[in-house]
Amino acid sequence: MKKIYWYIICDGKLYLPNGEVPCEEFCPVAPAPGKIVFGLGLISGIPARAVCCEEKLDSLVGVRDAFELLPESLYKPALAALEKVLWDLNSQHCPVCGGRMDPAGFSGKRCCSCGKPQYTIIAPAAIILIKRKHSALLVRAKNFRGTFYGLVAGFVELGESVEECVAREAYEETGLTLKNIKYFGSQIWPYPNSLMLGFTAEATNDKISLLDSELTAAEFFSIDNLPELPRKDSLARKLIDSWIAEETAAREQQAAAKLAAQQLAQGPSFNDFEAFKAAAIYQK
Ligand SMILES: [Zn+2]
Known part of the structure; x- marks a missing residue:
């Protein structure tokens, strides 16, 4: 069977x-x-x-x-x-004449009256993890359910590239200007027809001004003082988790480099590398 x-x-x-x-x-x-x-x-x-x-x-x-x-x-x-x-x-009815739309080929329809074709409609939206030194910008928006912090996001407008959308949304919502805008990954967001495109970027300064009434809070957080984060099924959370992993790896490298330098200069003063690493992280 x-x-x-x-x-x-x-x-x-x-x-x-x-x-x-x-x-x-x-x-x-x-x-x-x-x-x-x-x-x-x-x-x-x-x-x-x-x-x-x-x-x-x-x-x-x-x-x-x-x-x-x-x-x-x-x-x-x-x-x-x-x-x-x-x-x-x-998409049951033709947007031109109101006729019935019938399936035509893969992911398309055609009006049975005027012949207008219609393909699947996807609304692209950009979501951005904005970094500044060793912190990341997390925000609260009025439309967030629950108490978590998320990322700056918004729909791509007509006549705009996704990268332009990233820069515009960041500026409109927080007053920040960006550099090093990089693509991260995408995710279907079927509520009802979005495609979320994830980016990372660096803020050129850390002066936040909430210009847009969509946000109620925006703050740079380090990995030591993170607020409640979005759910694990979201692209926002994948962006944040990836940044946390990057920051953690950078700290471990820094701790190892400090240890190596100290051993070179004075001979080993810590026999237990893990203890030193923990101390280095704690002192930071
Ligand atoms: Zn029609």
Whole structure:
């Protein structure tokens, strides 16, 4: 029997009976009439599909909450499933004449009245880890749920490159100007159709002024006094964790270099390297 992973999206949530993605020969629920069943590639050799369901279902879980329930290999397709199903739902009618849009080829539709093609719509957004010496800028935005600090972020505007967006968002929200803007990585953000593009950059000074009313706080933090951080499934957290690893490695190198210099000058005064390293970090 050929099995398929069924990513069933119902009312913006994921159907997870017993906390698992159904893996069966046939879809366990009736797909919504007239909606596309999307292919999601293979997961460990097993095909996966995204289905929209309009029935009332139990066992629905918010897609972000599925991060806590599923291994990463099964969680990532859930993001793609949600994004595809939402695109299908939001592109039922032609934006020119209001006619019905029918599927046409991969990731596209065509109006059955005027023939206008429409491809999947992705809204790119930039998220930026801004460094200054050995600290990083973390912010609180009005729309953050909970008490964590995150990163400066915003949508790319029409006529703007992503790098220009990075510089503009940083300046608009914090008054900081940037240098050494570098691409870090990206992540699907299907709420409803974003692609988050992560960057690192250095602030040319540390004078923060909250010019934008979106932010309620912004501060440079070292790895010694970090506030509550974003969830581990977010690109923000991956950027922050990568910076923490960099800073930790730099400190260890600095401690090793100090030890070597001291041993060279005076002979070893600490037999236990770990004790010295801890002392060097503590004194910093
Ligand atoms: Zn049309």
